[in-house]
Amino acid sequence: MSATRYGDYAKDVSGWFLGMTGAQLAPVSVAGVPALIAFNAQAWAALLLCLLVWTLLVAALLVPISGRSAGRWVADLWLFSLGRALGWTVFGSRAAAGTAEDLSEADLPGVLAGVRTHDGPPFGQTFTRPVIVQNCAARTWAAVARIAHPGIGLAEPGERDRMGAGLAELCEIAARTELVDVVALQVRTVPDDGAERAAWERSHARRDAPAVASQVNALLGATLTPAAVRSEAFVTVVVGERRIARAAKESGGGIDGRARVLHGVMAEIEGALRGAVGCTAVSWLDSAGLAAAVRTGFAPGDRGQLIAADLTSGGVDGRAPATGVPMGAAGPTQALAEVRHYVHDAWASVTDTILLPDSGAVLGALAPVLVPATPGERRSVTVFLAPLPLDRATRLVGREDMSATTGNELRARMGFRQRARQRRDTERIGTADEKLAAGRALVRPAVAACVTVPATWPIAEHGRRLDAAVRAAGFVPLRLDLAQDSGFAAAAIPLGIGLPDRRGRR
Helix, strand or coil: CCCCEECCCCCCCCCCECCECHHHHHHHHHHCHHHHHHHHCCCHHHHHHHHHHHHHHHHHHHCEECCEEHHHHHHHHHHHHHHHHCCCCEEECHHHHCCCCCCCCCCCCHHHCCEEEEECCCECCCCECCEEEEECCCCEEEEEEEEECCCCCCCCHHHHHHHHHHHHHHHHHHHHHCCEEEEEEEEEEEECCCHHHHHHHHHHCCCCCCHHHHHHHHHHHHHHHHHCEEEEEEEEEEEEHHHHHHHHHHCCCHHHHHHHHHHHHHHHHHHHHHCCCCCCEEEECCHHHHHHHHHHHHCHHHHHHHHHHHHCCCCECCECCCCCCCHHHCCCCEEEECCCCEEECCEEEEEEEEECCCCCEECCCCHHHHCCCCCCCEEEEEEEEEECCHHHHHHHHHHHHHHHHHHHHHHHHCCCCCCHHHHHHHHHHHHHHHHHHCCCCCEEEEEEEEEEEECCCCHHHHHHHHHHHHHHCCCEEEECCCCHHHHHHHHHCCCCCCCCCCCCCC
């Protein structure tokens, strides 16, 4: 497999017995005991009833419906209804209510409510102070960087292979640190508000310019600016408290100690990004930069005002305007989580998870998902890469090997022919075992895509267009029903939140 094609992946959770996990196998086995008792007693009517109940239970536990089993759908719907009845799906900011005491403290909805930000110690040769993001609920620490990359659309095949190998090297470096939980790569295509162009025109306009030239320039700006888009990319490095606690204690403890340990990880990640990955710029965000990134995530239309204020920060008539936005006002003033979409201020969003195809994915295949369907639409895609420690990866591959071997032997004894997909899975497990033995990393990936439009637009139609774009790229979309607020936070807000933990291992 080339560096630009990714296909060595499997299910996130693979059962150790015929594809069933222990939580699934136990109730299925227990529910089958009454049927065996009825069969032994030759009570045929009771046997038929027990088999019917057992079949319904198996279907509810094992048959997926839009990514979840029937039992999981019932539980999630009940929890969503409970949250709506208690008012948990509605958010109102403290700044809008006039009750905010400290505007430097983050005030965000939903799964972002546990986020706190801290100014870390100086970092790098320029002695900047990147903000340290603390997630009290997930017990993690993170740092966010804005990156610039030339893209791979016009890259030569050799350069594209080098970039793909550089991304794999980035994951291996993150795994070798034994500190990184998740590396999140986020790309947002936002409508061009024309703020930079307007500032350039003001500084380069000539009073003696021909009237026709000025008229043509104004016409081009009015026609092309609404259809133009601007891309911005972020990298978020997330470190778990369990992994960083001992190293932070050796570095002085407290927030500064954790920031110093995180600075070492940031330097390694930055080296990989500037190296083989091919990034031309990597700048770790301070408090003002992160607040602007979060605010433009919730309200894309506010970017023009923020950029215009920054460009005119020199002041007019000796008076400097107020620039930026405090972290306490970076979130929405109001938000409402619906079943199939999420409403935040004057905007509405639909989020899909993207399922990887069985045939593999080519590097850059997600590019069509980022193309807006209509002017004024914002698209966001976040790729989560969670490198697994070597011992845990070895156990996972060993469990998959045992499950595949058991299934193949049972099918052979029952006289069933081995299918192509089963042969491919067996080969994939063997390949993964060889790569682990060679020192490669096992990574747990996840992808979330989001479309954001004004709340007055038909959000259901734009959600269908997002689904169509995902299918056109060769992937399978899966709408995050009943969890649109969490999906939006994962896909559009660069805070590293979105990939669920597995059994509290952070």
